[in-house]
Amino acid sequence: MFLxxxxxxxxRRYLWPGKGEGIIAVVVGFALMGVMLGVAALVVVMSVMNGFRAELFDKTTALNGHAVIQGYDGKLPDWRRIVEVAQKTQGVTSAVPLIEQPLMASAAGRVEGVLLRGMREQEIQGKQIGGNVVAGDIKMVAPGAGTVALGARLAEQLGVGIGGDISLISPAGQTTPFGTVPRIVSYRVAAVFEVGIYDYDNAFVVMPIADAQTLLMMGxxxxxxxxxxxxxxxxxxILKPVAAAAKGVAEVRxxxxxNASLFEALQVERVTMFxxxxxxxxxxxxxxxxxxxMxxxxxxxxxxxxxxxxxxRSSMVRIFVTVGLTIGALGTIxxxxxxAIFLYYRQGVVNFVQLVTGQNLWDPQIRFLTELPSRTDPVEVLSIVVMTMVMSLLFTLYPALRAARTDPVQVLRYE
Known part of the structure; x- marks a missing residue:
């Protein structure tokens, strides 16, 4: 708008009302503060929601892949052929064998349900597990060494540390006249890791895939x-050719x-909060x-x-529209x-509020992640700015047009 x-x-004169017009200054101040708080709240909440979804997606797909080809009855004997087909499929960057089996674990008289994860040595020492070790040496988790790595929360639950022993109880054991005897094997804890997702840190027991095959008697x-x-x-x-090759022996998920229910709930919550x-x-x-x-x-x-x-009249419209848009622009900035300040210090703010209130505002058992995430989308920020300025313009038009319709004859008749 050119003036x-x-x-x-x-x-400029009307942006700061003169003497005797203090109430107008107060109302203008509240309007500016309202715009500022509204924009800040939208940017913070949308950034946190985006960060929550992105962190969950990145960490779950890094550990579980974009998809898994899962064998029926939990076994995939012909996995080498499946891996070969997947690696030759255009758009596939990696295909690795994996064992994942729920078991029971005991240590120091405590018993917990765990998720055994058998991985190849290079994946164990990779970014997601090896890059998040908080204690011990992940290189000690090697085939035939009788060692495992535990999630940090699971280690706390079992009360076991580096060098401690953990017994894994597998229902796949020897068959006797009295039934199947569970297979119990002890391992030494060589490393403790924390990937940042509570459910994983509270359940994962990682060992070489060869040791997992031996424990579960999978050949x-x-x-x-x-x-x-x-x-x-x-x-x-992308995986249609792989699904066709695996038909009858495995399913592609x-x-x-x-994670359908989780990501759908996050999307609904994100739209609702906006x-x-x-x-x-x-x-x-x-x-x-x-x-x-006023x-x-x-x-x-x-x-x-x-x-x-x-x-x-157009001059009056431009003047008052400029005043309203300036308030909206200053509030937006x-x-x-x-x-930006809140997002930069977000975890410190959460910790401070928890300290003051004595409440656990970010319980990893509920929130899945151990820290408050944030990922700001520039397109969303731009849409928030545009929406704010459009609303400021629309709500400025009525008083601007009213000012333009002022009849000087009627106002100055008795002056």
Whole structure:
């Protein structure tokens, strides 16, 4: 919006009401604060929701792949052929064998349900497990060494540390006249890791795939083949040739099927929070409307004089629209700065509030992740800014048009 010099001068003057107009300044201040808080709340919540989804997606797919080819009855004897077909499929970046089996574990008189994960040595020492070791040496978890790595929360639950012994209880044992005797094998804890997802840190027992095959008496079979692709959103189309090759011996399950309820709930919550928090900006826009209406009433005589000396209706519209948009713009900039500060210190803020209130606001058992995540989407931030400015403009038009319709004859009749 282009203003001539006198319109800019008047707009700057009206942004800070004069003597005796303190109530207008207060209302303008509340309008600006409302816009700032509304923008900050939207940016913070949407960034946290995006971060939550992205962290969950990154960590779950890093550990479980974009898809798994899972053998019927938990066994996949012909896994080498499946791996070969997958590796030759266009769009597949990796295909690795894996064993995953729920078992019972005991240590120091404590018993917990665990998820045994048999992996190849290079995957154990990779980024997701080996890169998140908090104690011990992951290189000690080697085939035939009789060692395992535990999730940090599971180690706490069992009360076992580095060098301690853990017994894994497998229902697949020897058959006797009195039934099947569970197979119990002891292992030494060589490393403790923390991947950042509570359910994994509270359940995973990782060992070499050869040791897992021996424990579960699976021979040369594995439980599944984990597949990574170039595009997680197109995983179903990419793996069609693999699904055809595995038909009758295994099923293909992608990340959507494995985590459908979780990611759908996050999407619904994300949309709901955006709609609810947008109401704050609507309320702030109403504050801009009320402050400008009060300003127009207070400046009726000034408007009449300006009209008398030659200012036209469009000048009045531009002046008051500029005032309203300036309030909206200043509030938006302040909100973005406030959101950036909060997101930068987000975990410190959470810890401080927990310390003051004595409440656990971020329980990993409920939130899945151990820390408050954040990932800001520039497109979403831009949409929030545009929405705020559009609302500021719309709620500014009425008082601006009212000012333009001021009749100088009626106002100055008795002056």
């Amino acid at each position: 001539n010099p006198y319109e800019r001068l008047i707009a 040369d079979a594995v439980g599944m083949v984990e597949v990574q692709t170039v595009n997680a959103d197109r995983v179903e189309q 992608d990340w959507r099927q494995m 709609i609810v928090l947008s109401i704050i900006i609507v309320v702030a826009a109403f504050n801009i409307l009320s402050s400008l209406i 300003l127009v009433r207070a400046k009726t005589r000034d408007i009449a004089i300006l009209r008398t000396v030659g200012a036209d 302040g909100g973005l700065i406030l959101a």
